[in-house]
Amino acid sequence: MTTLLFELALTFYFAAAIVSLSELFRESKGASKMMFAFAFAGFALHTVGVAARYISTGQIPITSMHEASSFFAWCVMLVFLIISRKYKIGIMASFTMPVIFLLMLSASIMPREATPLSPTLKSYWLAIHTLLAFLGNAAFAVAFGAGIMYLIQDANLKSKRLNGIFQRLPSVQTLDDMNYRLISAGFPLLTLAIITGALWAESAWGSYWRWDPKEVWSLIAWLIYAIVIHVRLVAGWRGKKAAMLSILGFLVLLFTFFGVNYFHNTLHRFP
Amino acid sequence: MKILVIGVNHKTADVEVREKLAFNGEKLSKGIAGLCALKNINEVVLLSTCNRVELYASVDNTETAINRIKVFLSEFHAIPLESFESSLYVLCGTEAVRHILRVASSLDSMVLGEPQILGQLKDAFSTALKEKSSGILLNKLMKKAISTAKRTRTETKIAENAVSISFAAVELAKKIFNDLSGMSVMLLGAGEMAELAARHLLNCGVKNVIVANRTYETGCRLAEEFCGKPVRFEEFKSEMLFSDIVICSTGAPAYVLNRDDMHTIMKERRQKPVFLIDISVPRNIDPDINKLENIYLYDVDDLQEVVNTNMTERQKEADLAGEIVEEEVESFMRWISSLKAVPAIISLRQKAEMIRSEEFSRLRNRLKSVSDEDMQAIEYMAAAITNKLIHAPMVALKDDCEDRQEMIALIKKLYALNGDHDDKK
Numbered sequence: 001m002t003t004l005l006f007e008l009a010l011t012f013y014f015a016a017a018i019v020s021l022s023e024l025f026r027e028s029k030g031a032s033k034m035m036f037a038f039a040f041a042g043f044a045l046h047t048v049g050v051a052a053r054y055i056s057t058g059q060i061p062i063t064s065m066h067e068a069s070s071f072f073a074w075c076v077m078l079v080f081l082i083i084s085r086k087y088k089i090g091i092m093a094s095f096t097m098p099v100i101f102l103l104m105l106s107a108s109i110m111p112r113e114a115t116p117l118s119p120t121l122k123s124y125w126l127a128i129h130t131l132l133a134f135l136g137n138a139a140f141a142v143a144f145g146a147g148i149m150y151l152i153q154d155a156n157l158k159s160k161r162l163n164g165i166f167q168r169l170p171s172v173q174t175l176d177d178m179n180y181r182l183i184s185a186g187f188p189l190l191t192l193a194i195i196t197g198a199l200w201a202e203s204a205w206g207s208y209w210r211w212d213p214k215e216v217w218s219l220i221a222w223l224i225y226a227i228v229i230h231v232r233l234v235a236g237w238r239g240k241k242a243a244m245l246s247i248l249g250f251l252v253l254l255f256t257f258f259g260v261n262y263f264h265n266t267l268h269r270f271p
Numbered sequence: 272m273k274i275l276v277i278g279v280n281h282k283t284a285d286v287e288v289r290e291k292l293a294f295n296g297e298k299l300s301k302g303i304a305g306l307c308a309l310k311n312i313n314e315v316v317l318l319s320t321c322n323r324v325e326l327y328a329s330v331d332n333t334e335t336a337i338n339r340i341k342v343f344l345s346e347f348h349a350i351p352l353e354s355f356e357s358s359l360y361v362l363c364g365t366e367a368v369r370h371i372l373r374v375a376s377s378l379d380s381m382v383l384g385e386p387q388i389l390g391q392l393k394d395a396f397s398t399a400l401k402e403k404s405s406g407i408l409l410n411k412l413m414k415k416a417i418s419t420a421k422r423t424r425t426e427t428k429i430a431e432n433a434v435s436i437s438f439a440a441v442e443l444a445k446k447i448f449n450d451l452s453g454m455s456v457m458l459l460g461a462g463e464m465a466e467l468a469a470r471h472l473l474n475c476g477v478k479n480v481i482v483a484n485r486t487y488e489t490g491c492r493l494a495e496e497f498c499g500k501p502v503r504f505e506e507f508k509s510e511m512l513f514s515d516i517v518i519c520s521t522g523a524p525a526y527v528l529n530r531d532d533m534h535t536i537m538k539e540r541r542q543k544p545v546f547l548i549d550i551s552v553p554r555n556i557d558p559d560i561n562k563l564e565n566i567y568l569y570d571v572d573d574l575q576e577v578v579n580t581n582m583t584e585r586q587k588e589a590d591l592a593g594e595i596v597e598e599e600v601e602s603f604m605r606w607i608s609s610l611k612a613v614p615a616i617i618s619l620r621q622k623a624e625m626i627r628s629e630e631f632s633r634l635r636n637r638l639k640s641v642s643d644e645d646m647q648a649i650e651y652m653a654a655a656i657t658n659k660l661i662h663a664p665m666v667a668l669k670d671d672c673e674d675r676q677e678m679i680a681l682i683k684k685l686y687a688l689n690g691d692h693d694d695k696k
Contacts, residue, residue: 153446157443157446157447157567158561158567160569160573160576160577162443162577162580163580163584166446169446170446170449171445171446171447171448171449172446172447172544173447173448173449173544174449177449235538235541235542236540236541236542236543237542238542238565239542239544239564239565240564240565241564
């Protein structure tokens with residue numbers, strides 16, 4: 001049952017991603033409507049799938065790489081839908097939907113069976129710590145899309161290439177504003193995720209901070225986003241620098257999420 | 272009755288010819304009256320703009336009407352026919368309808384897709400209505416032209432994207448700032464183009480205008496016009512801290528703003544984006560400034576390039592608009608051909624009515640004893656029978672089919688309708 005729901009959601013996300021990419025080349029109201037129809041259908045199935053998995057295993061479904069990737073995709077989708085409602089920028093889908101689909105795709109190639117949690121991890125901290133981290137990361141994922149859009153639009157304006165996608169992208173100020181808002185929303189979530197993680201680590205392993213690779217890479221990402229917010233408030237840095245840092249920050253987060261498990265021995269490793 | 276277009280436009284005639292043929296001011300109503308007085312010409316609409324003088328008419332005989340109109344134009348404007356005859360174009364029937372619809376949709380304009388022509392056509396039509404020179408045919412045609420123009424405008428992008436430098440600047444501003452309403456614009460030097468761009472920006476909601484001109488008094492006058500603030504030219508750099516859009520046209524021989532200045536200004540502005548428009552030749556703003564972050568510098572060539580690209584886009588859209596026009600031409604021509612059946616329908620109905628009333632009065636004279644009430648019932652029945660009998664042929668006549676002409680002839684023959692009603696019409 002959960003497998004079927006997952007596969008259906010994956011299929012709808014795939015369709016939505018393909019349609020959204022086609023919107024990069026050609027403007028069409030029909031395509032945009034179709035994209036949202038696919039995305040909503042996928043999201044609905046995905047939501048039911050995540051809930052079903054939660055009910056059947058009795059634990060928040062982020063305990064394997066498969067579950068975590070899938071849940072991450074779900075969070076990004078949620079943030080994307082909220083932002084789409086607020087900003088109404090049709091072409092935004094082209095920069096977030098493929099990311100969502102790739103997250104789902106990576107979930108699909110990982111082993112799917114639910115694994116029982118080790119007793120040290122069975123705690124309400126698990127839900128709090130991971131939910132905060134995932135929602136924060138989701139905001140950063142959409143900020144990453146906004147950052148790419150900003151760089152494209154900025155390059156268009158600077159080089160005076162003013163047709164095609166230029167017409168469909170919003171103003172650079174809007175994109176910069178969106179990027180900043182998403183980072184401002186993601187940053188406190190990531191901060192709280194790190195704090196709750198430290199508290200949990202203290203109660204589970206006996207120390208707040210162990211320089212575990214996952215902790216280190218999260219801290220790097222946190223510092224990058226801290227810089228974005230700090231220099232904006234202090235020196236008014238914005239635009240290109242903020243967009244590039246936001247893209248870098250998300251790449252670091254992706255590495256934290258996927259890479260650390262393969263390259264390092266970590267306590268955050270999925271079973 | 273045929274539709275006829277005679278006229279000159281910017282493609283066929285020089286301005287010297289066009290201005291001689293123009294019907295402006297009082298000449299317009301006099302011209303219409305004169306044309307209506309010509310024999311054989313039933314309806315007239317006269318369109319006279321700076322780019323075209325066109326006369327739309329419905330006439331009985333095209334050949335004679337064309338000659339009469341040509342002679343009239345020559346006499347009315349007191350210019351020899353030879354001086355403009357070669358510039359005139361004459362179109363009849365479907366060609367004429369297509370031309371009028373294309374003119375209204377701005378497909379025949381000098382600037383493709385420009386919106387003024389529709390207004391001018393509407394004015395021409397309302398003048399014709401006032402002078403009562405337009406009738407059933409041209410009324411319908413003018414309404415068709417107006418609705419076609421609206422359709423092309425909404426269904427294609429022919430009128431989208433700026434095709435003037437000042438509008439292009441506004442469009443660009445919208446891609447830099449998310450909301451123009453809180454923005455401030457500074458005019459650095461007062462030129463016609465700068466003024467125009469400022470006016471467009473104000474229309475888009477820009478609130479504050481700062482004018483810095485070398486001659487302070489001129490600057491004051493301009494600032495007053497925009498309800499803005501004049502500043503001394505020497506102070507413009509400090510005012511740039513508060514200006515999001517700067518339109519520069521000082522005519523200075525060298526750069527008035529260099530990269531270092533701008534770097535400092537941006538620091539103090541805390542990197543808030545700036546849109547610099549340099550329409551002065553030679554340029555007044557160091558082009559290197561475009562390399563600084565959060566600054567977008569456009570010179571007059573860049574804007575011209577934007578305009579050219581947009582023109583090409585419009586050209587593409589014009590093909591789509593042309594297809595819409597073709598559809599509408601076809602629908603209008605169908606309506607015209609349905610008109611051909613009107614005389615036959617009228618005479619058929621008249622004939623039926625005549626028979627009915629004749630037979631009824633004969634009957635009434637014979638049946639003296641019948642009560643009024645019964646008489647009414649009989650009259651009602653007679654009407655019902657005639658109506659039902661002619662209903663089917665009437666529907667067939669109104670029906671839009673290819674062999675309508677044969678149908679009309681056939682029905683005329685079957686019901687022995689002689690053509691005298693046609694002549695009355």
